[in-house]
Amino acid sequence: MIKHGVHVTCTVCTQNLFLKLQLLLYLKVLSRLQNFSTFEGVLPSVFKDGLHRKDVIELYGGEGTGKSEILLNVVAAMILPKIWKSIHLNGKDAHVIYIDNDYKFSMIRLVTIIESKIYSTLQEEEIQDEEIRKEDIENLVQKCLSNLTLIRCSSSSELLITLYGLNESMLCDPNLAMILIDSISAFYWIDKCNGGESLMAQEKNMMQITEVLQKLIKKFDLIIIATKCALFKRRNQDYSANNREQVDHQEFLCRSWGQLVTHRFLLEKQALTNSILCHCIPIGSSEYDRSVIQFKITENGIQ
Numbered sequence: 001m002i003k004h005g006v007h008v009t010c011t012v013c014t015q016n017l018f019l020k021l022q023l024l025l026y027l028k029v030l031s032r033l034q035n036f037s038t039f040e041g042v043l044p045s046v047f048k049d050g051l052h053r054k055d056v057i058e059l060y061g062g063e064g065t066g067k068s069e070i071l072l073n074v075v076a077a078m079i080l081p082k083i084w085k086s087i088h089l090n091g092k093d094a095h096v097i098y099i100d101n102d103y104k105f106s107m108i109r110l111v112t113i114i115e116s117k118i119y120s121t122l123q124e125e126e127i128q129d130e131e132i133r134k135e136d137i138e139n140l141v142q143k144c145l146s147n148l149t150l151i152r153c154s155s156s157s158e159l160l161i162t163l164y165g166l167n168e169s170m171l172c173d174p175n176l177a178m179i180l181i182d183s184i185s186a187f188y189w190i191d192k193c194n195g196g197e198s199l200m201a202q203e204k205n206m207m208q209i210t211e212v213l214q215k216l217i218k219k220f221d222l223i224i225i226a227t228k229c230a231l232f233k234r235r236n237q238d239y240s241a242n243n244r245e246q247v248d249h250q251e252f253l254c255r256s257w258g259q260l261v262t263h264r265f266l267l268e269k270q271a272l273t274n275s276i277l278c279h280c281i282p283i284g285s286s287e288y289d290r291s292v293i294q295f296k297i298t299e300n301g302i303q
Helices: 002-035 067-079 107-124 134-145 156-165 188-194 199-220 241-248 255-260
Strands: 056-061 095-100 148-152 176-182 223-229 263-270 275-282 291-295
Touching (some): 056 067, 067 095, 067 107, 107 134, 199 255
Parallel strands (some): 056 223, 095 176
């Protein structure tokens, strides 16, 4: 009887501990929702309607169309603080996870963009250089970078394991806002070769990656922004607005990924104007909801 009583007591304690952990998780997720329900002002030159919880954004285009540059500018806007030394930097002071599958991530470029945003704000506020020391700005940049978690993957299997392995403490961080992936299509050809003649085998890892991302979005209300390289050329030269997506975008990843995406941005380089043309397409929307924007990549970031 005593042993049975001990067993029951331990079971009750385990259940109570589990309930407490679930409650703690719920409170942290609720705190995240209260802190960040929407992200207006994050790179408005591209995301004019802002970013919202559970958005899955695909940046689609060929080489040199600014996909990775957009991600770096988003990171800079997210990890900067809202206010620093009574100066409104208009950042989000959020934590982001950057998964670099293409090994293109440039810390130097990110720091340049962050510093440019800081100095630009100081100039707008008419704050003299002698009021803010260079050391203060360097410390601020270091603090911003502490909000960034950089992960590099060299295969789709490693990416899948990485997503599975994101520990609860990181995902339960109330300041965690988004996961950025550059690029989601990095391992397409490798998986295609390894899968042989079987389409199911070729897409197995990508389907599982999509499934894990879907669970993370649902559980933690995260924003996902992923780049996807245009591996296949468009079939014709019809540029009419009515079939913009059909002409310029050809899905080659698994169907579940295409169903997960909520917004697709088609990027193409304009040689004559040295700018990027971006076609914004909310998935499942009417033609009237689609828009076209144009931006340039400068030394100080996207303008």
